[in-house]
Amino acid sequence: xxxxxxxxKQKASFQAIDQQxxxxxxxxxxxxxxxxxxxxxxxxxxxxxxxxxxxxxxxxSFQSQQLIVQHGLPLATLNQYPKIDVTFDGAxxxxxxxxxxxxxxxxQLQEKLLIxxxxxxxxxxxxxxxxxxxxQQWKKGVPIEVVPSAYVAVxxxxxxxxxxxxxRMATAKAGxxxxxxxxxxxxxxxxEIKDPKSLDLxxxxxxxxxxxxxxxxxxxxxxxGMQDGxxxxxxx
Ligand SMILES: O=C(CO)[C@H](O)[C@H](O)COP(=O)(O)O
Numbered sequence: 001x002x003x004x005x006x007x008x009k010q011k012a013s014f015q016a017i018d019q020q021x022x023x024x025x026x027x028x029x030x031x032x033x034x035x036x037x038x039x040x041x042x043x044x045x046x047x048x049x050x051x052x053x054x055x056x057x058x059x060x061s062f063q064s065q066q067l068i069v070q071h072g073l074p075l076a077t078l079n080q081y082p083k084i085d086v087t088f089d090g091a092x093x094x095x096x097x098x099x100x101x102x103x104x105x106x107x108q109l110q111e112k113l114l115i116x117x118x119x120x121x122x123x124x125x126x127x128x129x130x131x132x133x134x135x136q137q138w139k140k141g142v143p144i145e146v147v148p149s150a151y152v153a154v155x156x157x158x159x160x161x162x163x164x165x166x167x168r169m170a171t172a173k174a175g176x177x178x179x180x181x182x183x184x185x186x187x188x189x190x191x192e193i194k195d196p197k198s199l200d201l202x203x204x205x206x207x208x209x210x211x212x213x214x215x216x217x218x219x220x221x222x223x224x225g226m227q228d229g230x231x232x233x234x235x236x
Contacts, residue, residue: 004227005126005127005128007225007229008126008127008224008225008226008227009034009035009038009090009124009125009126009225010038010225011225011229011230011231012035012038012124012125012126012223012224012225012231013035013036013037013038013039013041013042013088013124013223013225014038014039014042015223015231015233016039016088016122016124016223017039017042017043017046017088018042018046020086020088020120020122021043021046021052021086023050023052023053024085025052025054025085025086026053026054026055026056026085027054027055027056027058027081027083027084027085028043028054028056028057028058028084028085028086028087028088029057029058029060029084029086029087029088029089029114029115029117029118029121030057030058030059030060030064030067030068030087030088030089030114031060031064031087031088031089031090031107031111031114032060032061032063032064032089032090032105032107032110032111033063033089033090033104033105033107034090035090035124035125035126036064036067036088036089036090036124037067038124039088039124040064040067040068040071040073041071043057043071043073043088044071044072044073047073054073054074055074055076055081056074056075056076056080056081057073057074057075057076058076058077058078058081058084058114059075059110060089060107060110060111060113060114061105061107061110061111061180062180063105063107064107078113078114078117082117083117083119084114084117084118084119085118085119085120086118086119086120086121086122087114087115087118087120087121087122088121088122088124089102089111089114089115089121089122089123089124090102090123090124090125090129091123091125091129091215091222092104092129092138092140092143092213093129093131093134093135093136093137093138094123094125094129094130094131094219094222094224094234095131095132095133095134095196096131096132096133096234097217098123098217098219098220098221098222098234098236099134099196099197099214099215099216099217099219100123100134100214100215100218100219101134101135101138101142101143101213101214101215102143102213102215103142103143103144103145103185103212103213104138104140104143104213106143106145106168106177106179106180106185107179107180108143108145108211108212108213108215109145109179109181109183109210109211110180110181111215112211112215112218115215115218115219116218120220121218121219121220122219122220122221122222122223123219123221123222123223124222124223125222125223125224125225126224126225127224127225127226127227127232129224130224130232133192133193133194134192134193134196134214135189135190135191135192135193136192139189140187140189141163141164141165141166141187141188141189141190142163142187142188142189142190142193142199142203142212142213142214143168143185143186143187143212143213144158144165144185144186144187144188144203144209144211144212144213145179145181145183145184145185145209145210145211145212146183146184146185146186146208146209146210147183147184147208147210148176148178148182148183148184149208150207150208151167151184151186151208153207153208154186154206154208154209155167155186157206158186158188158203158206161190161199161202161203162190163188163189163190164188164189164190165186165187165188165189166186166187166188166189167184167185167186168184168185168186168187181210183210193214196214196216197214197216197217199214200212200214200216219236220235220236221233221234221235221236222234
């Protein structure tokens, strides 16, 4: 029997691509993680079936670069196409106001670069990510990308803000996770986050923090695949 969560990821992604891609979509941002794999699969199917004229797919990680290439889609960089029509990306948790925690896959810097330069961002996720407030469902903390030479100082500053920081360690390598940008990741637990925007602003000014996994006010909508096989969506 197919895994419920995998089926939910697939349904959400297929519906997002079916509703949000049309003949005028030219430049697409591709997020990272296990859910976006289904979005790329469906996008490639539609490009083939409908001869859609997609000009460029911009990756947010090594993983999404490979996905684009494997599906025969046109790979390009943000510097070539700094104005993206729409980005599809997963999330670790999404609240009622479409704020999200991202970075479970340690790709939040490049993901935010794509999303910040996209006319639209749609989140694709399964039912486990649906939340009324950030920190309710996702208990691993806010992923924060940090300059390696400053991680101890950054962790001290996070503690001053009431967070519990942990340096993310690799599982198939001795030592810490190193991002696609050569940075470390600190996961900081702030409990339930009442005001994610204000927390993000406090974190962004700490020297040594390159980017946070708080994505506030950026999403245009979310598609959640549910346990019963339906898809639930919320839009701005
Ligand atoms: O932010 C991310 C990577 O940095 C992912 O989008 C997020 O972790 C969700 O991943 P998945 O679709 O595997 O649940």
